Amino acid sequence: MVMQSTSDDTLPPTRPADAARGRVPALGARVGQSRWTGLLLVLALLGLWELSARFWVDSANWPPFSRVVMALFEEGTGRELFFVFAASLRLMLTGFVIGAGLGIALGVAIGLNRFLREMLSPMVELLRPLPVPGLVPPLILLLGIDAAMKGTVVAFAVLFPVLINTAQGVRAVEPTLLDTARTFRHGRARSILAVILPASLPYIFSGLRISLALALIVTVVAEMIAGGTGIGYYLMTMQYAMRSAEMYAAVVLLAVTGYALNFIIVSVERRVLRWYFAQQD
Amino acid sequence: MQDGCTLALDGVTKSFSQGRPEEMMALADISLDVAAGEFLTVVGPSGCGKSTFLQIAAGLMEATGGAVALDGRPVDGPPGGLVYLFQQYTRSLLPWRTVIRNVEFAVEGRGRASRRERREFCMEFLEMVGLADFADRYPWQLSGGMQQRVAIARALAAEPRILLLDEPFSSVDALTRMELHDMILKLWEDRRFTALLVTHDVDEAVMLSDRIAVLSSRPSRIVETIETGLPRPRDRITTPELPRFLELRHYLLESLTKPKDHAA
Amino acid sequence: MRQFAKSAFIAAAAALTALPAAAQDLTTLRVSIIPIIDIAPLQIAMTKGFFEEEGIEIDTTPTAGGAVGLPALASGAVDVTFSNSVSIALGAAQGLGFKVIAAGSFTGKEAPDIAAIVAKPDAGIKTGADLDGKKLAVNTRNNVIWLYANAWVDATGGDSSSVTYLEVPFPQMLDAIDGGQVDAAFLVDPFLNAGVSGGAVEVAGYPYNTIQSEIPIGMYAVTEDFLADNPDVVDSFVTAYNKGVDWANDNAGSDEWNEIVSGYTRLPAERLAGLDIPPFHKVVDPEALQPTMDLMLKYGLLREEMEASSILADSVLAK
Ligand SMILES: Nc1ncnc2c1ncn2[C@@H]1O[C@H](COP(=O)(O)OP(=O)(O)O)[C@@H](O)[C@H]1O
Numbered sequence: 001m002v003m004q005s006t007s008d009d010t011l012p013p014t015r016p017a018d019a020a021r022g023r024v025p026a027l028g029a030r031v032g033q034s035r036w037t038g039l040l041l042v043l044a045l046l047g048l049w050e051l052s053a054r055f056w057v058d059s060a061n062w063p064p065f066s067r068v069v070m071a072l073f074e075e076g077t078g079r080e081l082f083f084v085f086a087a088s089l090r091l092m093l094t095g096f097v098i099g100a101g102l103g104i105a106l107g108v109a110i111g112l113n114r115f116l117r118e119m120l121s122p123m124v125e126l127l128r129p130l131p132v133p134g135l136v137p138p139l140i141l142l143l144g145i146d147a148a149m150k151g152t153v154v155a156f157a158v159l160f161p162v163l164i165n166t167a168q169g170v171r172a173v174e175p176t177l178l179d180t181a182r183t184f185r186h187g188r189a190r191s192i193l194a195v196i197l198p199a200s201l202p203y204i205f206s207g208l209r210i211s212l213a214l215a216l217i218v219t220v221v222a223e224m225i226a227g228g229t230g231i232g233y234y235l236m237t238m239q240y241a242m243r244s245a246e247m248y249a250a251v252v253l254l255a256v257t258g259y260a261l262n263f264i265i266v267s268v269e270r271r272v273l274r275w276y277f278a279q280q281d
Numbered sequence: 282m283q284d285g286c287t288l289a290l291d292g293v294t295k296s297f298s299q300g301r302p303e304e305m306m307a308l309a310d311i312s313l314d315v316a317a318g319e320f321l322t323v324v325g326p327s328g329c330g331k332s333t334f335l336q337i338a339a340g341l342m343e344a345t346g347g348a349v350a351l352d353g354r355p356v357d358g359p360p361g362g363l364v365y366l367f368q369q370y371t372r373s374l375l376p377w378r379t380v381i382r383n384v385e386f387a388v389e390g391r392g393r394a395s396r397r398e399r400r401e402f403c404m405e406f407l408e409m410v411g412l413a414d415f416a417d418r419y420p421w422q423l424s425g426g427m428q429q430r431v432a433i434a435r436a437l438a439a440e441p442r443i444l445l446l447d448e449p450f451s452s453v454d455a456l457t458r459m460e461l462h463d464m465i466l467k468l469w470e471d472r473r474f475t476a477l478l479v480t481h482d483v484d485e486a487v488m489l490s491d492r493i494a495v496l497s498s499r500p501s502r503i504v505e506t507i508e509t510g511l512p513r514p515r516d517r518i519t520t521p522e523l524p525r526f527l528e529l530r531h532y533l534l535e536s537l538t539k540p541k542d543h544a545a
Numbered sequence: 546m547r548q549f550a551k552s553a554f555i556a557a558a559a560a561l562t563a564l565p566a567a568a569q570d571l572t573t574l575r576v577s578i579i580p581i582i583d584i585a586p587l588q589i590a591m592t593k594g595f596f597e598e599e600g601i602e603i604d605t606t607p608t609a610g611g612a613v614g615l616p617a618l619a620s621g622a623v624d625v626t627f628s629n630s631v632s633i634a635l636g637a638a639q640g641l642g643f644k645v646i647a648a649g650s651f652t653g654k655e656a657p658d659i660a661a662i663v664a665k666p667d668a669g670i671k672t673g674a675d676l677d678g679k680k681l682a683v684n685t686r687n688n689v690i691w692l693y694a695n696a697w698v699d700a701t702g703g704d705s706s707s708v709t710y711l712e713v714p715f716p717q718m719l720d721a722i723d724g725g726q727v728d729a730a731f732l733v734d735p736f737l738n739a740g741v742s743g744g745a746v747e748v749a750g751y752p753y754n755t756i757q758s759e760i761p762i763g764m765y766a767v768t769e770d771f772l773a774d775n776p777d778v779v780d781s782f783v784t785a786y787n788k789g790v791d792w793a794n795d796n797a798g799s800d801e802w803n804e805i806v807s808g809y810t811r812l813p814a815e816r817l818a819g820l821d822i823p824p825f826h827k828v829v830d831p832e833a834l835q836p837t838m839d840l841m842l843k844y845g846l847l848r849e850e851m852e853a854s855s856i857l858a859d860s861v862l863a864k
């Protein structure tokens with residue numbers, strides 16, 4: 001490892017990685033007045049939903065929003081949905097933690113080691129675009145139809161965005177920092193823990209953000225296919241039972257859950273990466 | 282406090298292939314002996330290979346040919362007792378760590394000191410550079426000069442026997458640079474490590490050094506070495522007014538800008 | 546809900562604590578189901594305790610689409626799967642060793658039936674000939690619905706090879722017809738009932754009745770290996786299930802029946818009340834199943850002839 005950035009001595013200390021990092025910052029980073037316009041837009045769409053279901057679209061599958069809300073507060077529905085969502089979120093978080101952990105570990109390994117990178121990247125590129133529905137049947141043969149299988153599917157979906165972003169982050173670590181660690185004679189483990197991982201966090205977080213949204217979708221899709229429990233199974237059951245109001249109640253809650261999850265990870269990101277965002281400004 | 286150590290470069294060469302068949306020769310045959318406790322400066326124009334030279338001396342980069350020895354032992358990786366002060370302080374500090382935690386980075390994993398002891402030990406060095414009040418700030422909350430002082434405190438916390446300085450004062454304003462010069466001189470006089478500085482700034486070289494090595498432009502070699510012979514302690518106002526200072530300055534500037542006229 | 550650790554935990558807990566003798570003696574069977582009316586006898590037998598009387602505890606794993614039931618059976622993740630004749634025969638032909646141990650659901654004796662091809666009232670689609678060059682929605686290609694759609698088109702003067710089959714889930718079929726994405730759809734209850742009674746669609750034909758009366762469709766399958774290793778458990782399962790069949794037929798339309806069925810299907814009671822439910826059976830006659838196998842051969846789902854009796858275990862044959 002050499003310092004590759006020593007030839008620009010006469011330049012002020014700009015950081016070449018900044019341009020690349022420019023696309024990393026969190027969605028929803030700019031809040032404030034745009035939040036109100038955003039809320040208005042959501043309300044307008046809900047109004048459109050209500051009107052379209054009442055006056056234009058005549059389908060059992062398109063109940064007015066007000067009926068969906070009523071279903072949500074109906075005796076028993078709320079309670080059932082609570083357990084349905086709890087089951088899905090538990091599955092999702094298990095898969096997310098496993099997939100993200102593996103993604104970070106493999107991403108660091110691939111980012112650091114050219115041999116691994118060249119060996120694994122064709123496989124990563126091949127596996128990455130595999131759709132969840134195609135993944136479920138072969139996995140059933142190996143893992144059955146329970147949480148182990150669905151959790152694996154979720155972890156699989158989470159793995160790649162985290163892995164790819166982490167590897168990119170590791171490769172973008174400022175070489176001067178690595179040289180600094182070397183001159184203080186820190187070993188491999190300390191360099192990874194104290195320098196490489198924290199320096200890659202902006203990238204890792206953008207991978208985690210993408211993956212979290214993906215994890216929720218994949219959980220629901222896996223439950224739709226393999227059934228048993230959770231939001232996906234609930235959606236299917238209610239569709240087949242022609243109870244579209246309950247189905248949309250779950251869909252609305254799903255949207256709210258997705259929003260909440262994103263809000264949480266963005267908040268965590270802004271806290272953890274305060275140093276990073278402060279430097280951006 | 283241990284004494285400074287010696288550093289010897291013997292016939293060091295460096296070529297970069299840059300992926301092209303024809304190699305670019307950065308260093309051509311560099312031989313230099315740095316004495317224990319000496320303050321030696323290598324001056325040369327930008328792009329002549331000063332950073333390359335210093336990284337090879339630090340064991341951060343492999344030479345194409347020749348040998349480097351620290352206290353007589355061959356260098357094949359960053360050796361113990363050596364600390365490197367990078368030109369780009371913003372790049373060498375850990376932005377996610379507070380100032381004191383940055384200083385602690387130098388001593389982590391050394392010995393079994395408790396967290397508190399480590400912090401107290403490092404605070405002393407922050408006090409030396411006048412930043413004790415900023416211990417819990419983040420580097421990006423400080424000015425450039427303050428950041429470089431953090432890097433200096435961190436370098437000293439590692440208790441170097443030899444300190445390599447790669448143009449560490451080039452990206453701060455002139456007044457701050459003078460303050461940093463005073464500080465590094467004082468610390469060096471107190472602690473007597475060996476100091477090897479590279480710079481393109483002739484005034485800086487004369488102001489700080491016992492001895493100056495002049496590097497030619499690429500492929501670079503050492504054209505000559507000069508004893509400054511200036512008295513210590515140096516003073517930022519009076520030292521530059523000494524005839525010897527002016528004489529050295531004149532000579533070096535001529536030597537660096539018109540190397541052809543000045544056969545050594 | 547089954548989690549990774551949960552079953553291991555329960556197993557450990559069971560080993561450590563003395564459970565009541567009765568609970569300990571039950572053999573647990575994992576059954577993959579689809580929560581539709583067709584499995585009413587199974588749910589009834591569970592609710593009424595018929596399985597417990599036979600020393601069996603049923604642990605159901607519902608899948609809404611039914612796509613994973615047979616893979617799960619092949620992998621051993623479940624012991625028994627409720628599926629359809631065509632999918633079971635396909636698996637058997639692939640050497641997965643599926644055997645039918647109990648009858649499930651049959652189509653009706655005569656029209657009107659529980660499944661029909663429907664189109665917009667003004668579309669003028671009355672026979673297979675009217676569907677030539679048109680788009681027909683089926684829930685899944687290469688399954689029993691698709692098979693009988695083909696057979697009906699050809700049997701009523703059309704050319705099945707000129708029909709475009711589009712995969713549309715049952716709940717979306719009426720919307721697809723309304724939106725003009727398809728010209729007709731092979732619809733089943735309760736969607737059929739809802740569409741026809743609401744006037745959105747009219748029945749063009751009842752494909753099952755047209756081909757054959759009382760076709761065995763849904764059935765319970767196990768693997769050959771499971772059958773060989775657990776003949777007594779299978780017998781007990783079938784005995785209890787058949788009690789459920791009797792109860793279902795004797796009490797069809799009763800309040801308790803409605804309560805049980807709307808409980809697991811989640812169908813609103815008023816919707817359930819409007820449905821005609823054909824009687825359930827205990828026996829699958831190989832002669833009644835053979836035409837389905839022959840159609841599979843004709844329409845390319847099988848490469849060679851298959852004897853219906855080859856996938857039927859003794860427990861589902863007439864005594
Ligand atoms: N890693 C490298 N690969 C290729 N060329 C390099 C590399 N590092 C430095 N160089 C080249 O070597 C020459 C000397 O660079 P450097 O040592 O940074 O000079 P200085 O520090 O004196 O300005 C420059 O022309 C530079 O472009």
Ligand SMILES: [Mg+2]
Binds near residue numbers: 006009331447
């Ligand atoms: Mg340089």
